[in-house]
Amino acid sequence: MTDKQKLFNSGILTEERPGAVSPPRDLWENKKNGLVIIECPQRIPCNPCHTSCPTGAVVPFDDINDQPQIDYSKCTGCARCVAVCPGLACFVVDLTWGDESRALMKLPYEMLPSPEEGRQVDCLNREGNVVAKGTIVRVTEPMHDKTKVVQVEVPKDLVMDIRAIKVV
Amino acid sequence: MRETDVMVIGGGPAGLSAAAEAASFGCDVTLVESDLALGGQLIKQTHKFFGSKDERAGTRGFKISELLLEELSGYGNVKTYTNCTATGYYPEDGVVTCVRAEDEYFKIKPKKIVMATGAQERLIPFPNNHLPGVYGAGAVQTLMNVYGVKPGDKVLMVGAGNIGLIVSYQLIQAGVQVAGIVEAMDKVGGYWVHAAKVRRLGVPIYLRHTIVEAIGEQYVTGAVIQEIDERFQPQGERKSLDVDIICMAVGLSPTCELLWQAGCEMVFVPELCGYVAQRDRNMRTSHKDIWVAGDAAGIEEASSAMVEGRIAGVSTARALGRGTHE
Missing domain, CATH: 3.50.50.60 (FAD/NAD(P)-binding domain)
Structure with a gap:
């Protein structure tokens, strides 16, 4: 087994796969409010990303086990799926945010301490390593169910690495 | 009657x-x-x-x-x-x-x-598994989520099925450090997204590893894990982890x-x-x-x-x- 396969088998995404693809770059660069990235590469019986999407951007499932597919022309970056996904596998990335070097990520958060707007946080990659500092811009709880959606300003070149924050 | x-x-x-x-x-x-x-x-x-x-x-x-x-x-x-x-x-x-x-x-x-x-719950045998601090995942969940009692400070999770992965996540939510998850198979048994959730919070998942011994006199003060071969026999270097909880989620x-x-x-x-x-x-x-x-x-x-x-x-x-x- 390759090292990549081993990493994937332990829950680390190493490359694009069905159910875990990046948005088309040209659309993404100019999309205000951002586009969703879903990292759900395994067939599992689950579809709230589709049923909760207000614009139909997560296309209907033929089978509930299907991996999600996204019609990026419909995604508004609203982050409802970020709040709903039981697997915490949805992340919104807004590349139009701030100056050239910054981007805004909308990440799910269910930990303590509670994140506060304006606060500096550690940005973690898929293996939990601290790769940058970020600043919390906004915190919402869209479904009022204790899953927060944290909007955090991060270095733009790390949006495909950062997948969590740690409030320190 | x-x-x-x-x-x-x-x-x-x-x-x-x-x-x-x-x-x-x-x-x-x-x-x-x-x-x-x-x-x-x-x-x-x-x-x-x-x-x-x-x-x-x-x-x-x-x-x-x-x-x-x-x-x-x-x-x-x-x-x-x-x-x-x-x-x-x-x-x-x-x-x-x-x-x-x-x-x-x-x-x-x-x-x-x-x-x-x-x-x-099933358990697996290993030396010192009688020590206080060796818990089933159900008991850990009961302590934390029903009674609001933090079961310990640092845990080794045994088993990366859905229960092992989910309870690891809940332990982190409760402020317990998860030192690692050992899994005998060569991939996690639970949903991949559950594994990704704990991985991005810094929890290592040791595939093809098992617990070989609990350490402690009166209660758990550590655990020893080791890689296993195709026939599930321990091989190679033993690794000691400083934990006070060993949580069993093996089925x-x-x-x-x-x-x-x-x-x-x-x-x-x-x-x-x-x-x-x-x-x-x-x-x-x-x-x-x-x-x-x-x-x-x-x-x-x-x-x-x-x-x-x-x-x-x-x-x-x-x-x-x-x-x-x-």
């Missing part, structure tokens, strides 16, 4: 669903639950469920329990007894004996029974003593994790008055337990001639 149309043994997701369904058809239902509270494992499930919207996907388990109890409270024809264990089934006259609390003993004769007795077995006692035809099905009652598509066993639902019918998860409970509930009502809603 007490009598009832449908007796449901076990007040978890399967039993509550069976009771609600049978009651909705006008059956007089008696439900017994050995725990102090109804809800079974659901009351500890602080994570959101997978599945479809119709099956309450996206809802946390303890909320689902509340919804089921609310549904049940709408029926006047359901009696529930908590802290009440069904201790035996007597095939010669169909009587079930129960003990409530410490001192109240009663017999009940149901027309039909739904066995929704759930499952028991479940259906709880089926009452089904054996009732003389139901039992079959060993590895995919269902042990001996289970042979049953038809309506969850009826080989015994004409006994149904089975939930983990007792084979280890699945709560969503399927609720569906099985509904099916068993409808089917008992039908067998009593009450199969249609008015």
Whole structure:
């Protein structure tokens, strides 16, 4: 087994796969409010990303086990799926945010301490390593169910690495 | 002697669903639950469920329990007894004996029974596994999520199935550090997204590893893990982890003593994790008055337990001639 396969088998995404693809770059660069990235590469019986999407951007499932597919022309970056996904596998990335070097990520958060707007946080990659500092811009709880959606300003070149924050 | 149309043994997701369904058809239902509270494992499930919207996907388990109890409270024809264990089934006259609390003993004769007795945790043997600090994942969840007690400061999780992964995440939520998760297979057994959730919080998952020893005199002060080969034999370097909790999440077995006692035809099905009652598509066993639902019918998860409970509930009502809603 390759090292990549081993990493994937332990829950680390190493490359694009069905159910875990990046948005088309040209659309993404100019999309205000951002586009969703879903990292759900395994067939599992689950579809709230589709049923909760207000614009139909997560296309209907033929089978509930299907991996999600996204019609990026419909995604508004609203982050409802970020709040709903039981697997915490949805992340919104807004590349139009701030100056050239910054981007805004909308990440799910269910930990303590509670994140506060304006606060500096550690940005973690898929293996939990601290790769940058970020600043919390906004915190919402869209479904009022204790899953927060944290909007955090991060270095733009790390949006495909950062997948969590740690409030320190 | 007490009598009832449908007796449901076990007040978890399967039993509550069976009771609600049978009651909705006008059956007089008696439900017994050995725990102090109804809800079974659901009351500890602080994570959101997978599945479809119709099956309450996206809802946390303890909320689902509340919804089921609310549904049940709408029926006047359901009696529930908590802290009440069904201790035996007597095939010669169909009587079930129960003990409530410490001192109240009663017999009940149901027309039909739904066995929704759930499952028991498995453990694996290793030196010093008797030490305080070695817990089943169910106990850790009970301490944290039911009683609000932090079980320790640093944990080794044994098993990367859904329970091991989810409980690891819940431990981090409770402020406990997860030193690592060992998994005997070469990939996680639980959903990949659950693994990704704990990985991005810095938890290592050691594939093809097992626990070989707990360290400690009076209680757990550490654990030793080691890689295993294709035949699951430890090999290579031993690695010591400084932990005060070893949490076992290595699988479940259906709880089926009452089904054996009732003389139901039992079959060993590895995919269902042990001996289970042979049953038809309506969850009826080989015994004409006994149904089975939930983990007792084979280890699945709560969503399927609720569906099985509904099916068993409808089917008992039908067998009593009450199969249609008015």
